[in-house]
Amino acid sequence: MGKLDLVMFEEEFTQLQEIIGRLQVDSSSKVVFLVDKNGQQIAASGDLRSIDATSLASLTAGNVAATDGLAKLIGEKEFSLLFHEGEKDNLHISIVGKRGILVVLFDHNSSLALVRLRVKKASRELQEIFEMVEKRAQSQSGESSKFESPFSEITDEDIDKLFGD
Amino acid sequence: MTFINYASREINCKIVYYGPGLCGKTTNIQWIHEQASPEKRGKLVSLATETDRTLFFDFLPLDMGMVKGFKVRFHLYTVPGQVFYDASRKLILRGCDGVIFVADSQRARLEANIESIANLATNLKDNGFDIRNIPYVLQLNKRDMPTSAPLGEMERLLRFRNEPMIEAVANKGTGVIETLKACARQILMDLQRN
Structure with missing residues (x-):
């Protein structure tokens, strides 16, 4: 099957969180999200109270996927950057590595130029971590014995319980 | 592609409802949204046309x-x-963990169901999946319609891998949770195996 699960451990997660936390401060933005291309939020930083982060992640991925489709139609591999300008708030969306999307929400306290500059640096760092995660996933899929998954003992009762039976 | 986060101790799985136009895919998830307790459910996002047909x-x-x-x-x-x-449709299948095929039981839609399954197989393949081994459930929706085809005939035409087959009337909630559960079970058992 053509799928490799995305498994994130504490150490990598902390590193990602640190990078996007720094990006949020350095770019004077309101919120920064790191989203998976399949629509799942990986990490976030900033004032998240007023935002439905789950919907944002899913819609961003949909947006990027649709734009990818457009890119292919005109012979491009992808559009690595999307910018949405609003009356007060703006969204800067960029692709990180093969599977990440970096979303920066900012207002008049920042500028597109500053966000672009800071995103560039953060993207490089994020990409390194993604590559590390992927390498580990590949090596583990080859030698599964080393890694003891907590899900190896999921039972029918566990699943029934999820559905309140 | 399941996303397992050991830091926040979360497993995220993506399930896609597939099927021909007006078969009841949106009705399935609307019903789940209405029934789920507010602390369990998130916001239902619908990218629909003015006439409430799903656009994206x-x-x-x-x-x-x-x-x-x-x-x-x-x-x-x-x-x-x-x-x-x-x-x-192809874009939305990207990274999915399981598929629920919602078939329209009305006799006039039998061909549309078959075409849609063929389309699903192609689009899954383009995303690197194989319809023969991805977690998959067949839901036969609109069983209450007077024009619905007999169960045996639908099974013969649409069931191809001994997948769980569930009769449903999605607008009344019949079979909706059972369908989701059958898919969830396969996804979680896959996790166990992998």
């Missing part, structure tokens, strides 16, 4: 509870069913 997708996040100390979250997506939205 519907999306509903569901917090299901805990398994082995991990919070299990399902992300439910529907695809637009009409034939000409094929590019969008």
